[in-house]
Amino acid sequence: QVQLRESGPGLVKPSQTLSLTCTVSGDSITSNYVGWSWIRQPPGKGPEWMGAINNDGTTYYSPSLKSRTSITSDNAKNTAYLQMNNLKPEDTGTYTCHADTTSAPYEYWGQGTQVTVST
Numbered sequence: 618q619v620q621l622r623e624s625g626p627g628l629v630k631p632s633q634t635l636s637l638t639c640t641v642s643g644d645s646i647t648s649n650y651v652g653w654s655w656i657r658q659p660p661g662k663g664p665e666w667m668g669a670i671n672n673d674g675t676t677y678y679s680p681s682l683k684s685r686t687s688i689t690s691d692n693a694k695n696t697a698y699l700q701m702n703n704l705k706p707e708d709t710g711t712y713t714c715h716a717d718t719t720s721a722p723y724e725y726w727g728q729g730t731q732v733t734v735s736t
Contacts, residue, residue: 618643618644619641619642619643619644619645619646619725620641620642620643620725621639621640621641621642621714621715621716621725621726621727621728622639622640622641622642622727622728623637623638623639623712623713623714623727623728623729623730624637624638624639624640624730625637625638625712625730625732626732627730627731627732627733628732628733628735629704629732629733629734630704630734630735630736631704631705631706631734631735631736632703632704633704634700634701634702634703634704635699635700635701635702635704635708635732635734636698636699636700637655637698637699637700637712637714637730637732638696638697638698638699639653639655639696639697639698639699639714639716639727640694640695640696641695641696641716641725645695646695646716646718646725647720648718648719648720649672649719649720650672650718650719651672651690651692651695651716651717651718652669652670652671652672652716652717652718653669653670653688653690653697653714653715653716653717654666654667654668654669654670654714654715654716654717655667655668655669655688655697655699655712655713655714655715656712656713656714656715657708657710657711657712657713657732658710658711658713658729659707659709659710660709660710662710664713665679666679667679667682667686667688667699668682668683668686668688669688670688670689670690670697672692674690676688682701685701685702685703686699686700686701686702687699687700687701688700697714697716699712699714704734705734706734706735707734708732708734709732709733709734709735710731710732711729711730711731711732712729712730712731712732713726713727713728713729713730714726714727715727
């Protein structure tokens with residue numbers, strides 16, 4: 618069974634950079650195509666799509682976050698990365714990774730990791 622797990626610092630100071638990693642545990646994702654996305658949810662608000670990276674490395678970002686966000690991946694390692702610069706208190710929330718594939722079950726979700734931006 619494939620499980621995604623996000624990891625990274627739970628507490629980041631304002632203006633610092635957040636680096637999160639999404640790794641696969643259990644079985645590997647064996648699909649020929651793996652795309653990755655990051656979604657976050659601030660406390661008391663709905664989920665926000667942050668961006669995605671296709672199997673070929675093409676990236677897509679939310680316009681509001683594009684200037685501060687970078688998503689990369691290493692499909693040989695079944696791993697995706699999120700980097701976000703110049704963090705602000707309003708970036709506080711739960712950050713979740715998602716993988717979509719061309720093989721059943723076609724998508725996987727991480728459990729999410731809490732990130733707090735505070736001094």
